[in-house]
Amino acid sequence: MLIAHGLRPTKQRRLMARLLFFSSGRHIDAQILHNEAYKENERLSLATVYNGLREFEQAGLLRRVAVPSERAWFDTDTGPHRHFYIQSENRVLDVKNDAAVTPPPGYRITHVDTVVHLQKIEAD
């Protein structure tokens, strides 16, 4: 998987990949991933986690989620789908149903933020 995306499969990157993709549809930030590595008694510097997440993102393995948090969130599901964000709990969830957006019980929608990402078309 790493090789297929042009990344050398080092010990650290293999660990990160294992933690990230063992279960699907995960939402993580650098701290969380770093903590998980420590729980597995693996040494992994925080800087390497940041660099690794950026590499994975550029390789198309992760997608950055646009939540107004002070931290950067990544989603292991790179396909098109929407997110719930609970600011008070700093938590990110997937919108399961693709048709209707139904908030989880006990929560109400305050507002919806839609950002269409653009890229300049190169001239020939």
Added chain:
Amino acid sequence: MLIAHGLRPTKQRRLMARLLFFSSGRHIDAQILHNEAYKENERLSLATVYNGLREFEQAGLLRRVAVPSERAWFDTDTGPHRHFYIQSENRVLDVKNDAAVTPPPGYRITHVDTVVHLQKIEAD
């Protein structure tokens, strides 16, 4: 306007309000606003701009836009509408047409990020 939103109309806040709302549908961050203040030969500390933007946001005069920029963007239009974001130029635009999302000429859509903001419903 400031008084109506519970903010004391100090010199600095009046200046910020003037810069922000003189024209409509503006997208700004703290740096931009600070620069504009300097162009008008007004002294306004960057910290005051940050604090002011936060106050304006909490007062409902501004809305924070969820772009994956390292800086926080604010929109003077607090109504529901969508945004374009051009990462390479660090620029935010409104989606004009409410029905179809048509990118400006010369740009193509890379992906769409939708975040539904939730809030916990307080128990009675």
Added chain:
DNA sequence: ATAGCTGCAAATGCTTTGCAAGGCC
């Protein structure tokens, strides 16, 4: 008068980077 603001600088928190040491092909 007095509660609330502002300015400055320092602190904070997240993220990136420089560089020497180590690992992968």
Added chain:
DNA sequence: GGCCTTGCAAAGCATTTGCAGCTAT
């Protein structure tokens, strides 16, 4: 072996905060 990667610490940014002095009401 040679080049890419890691780890650590330091640097870099954006943003917030502490506090003394100032300002609306």
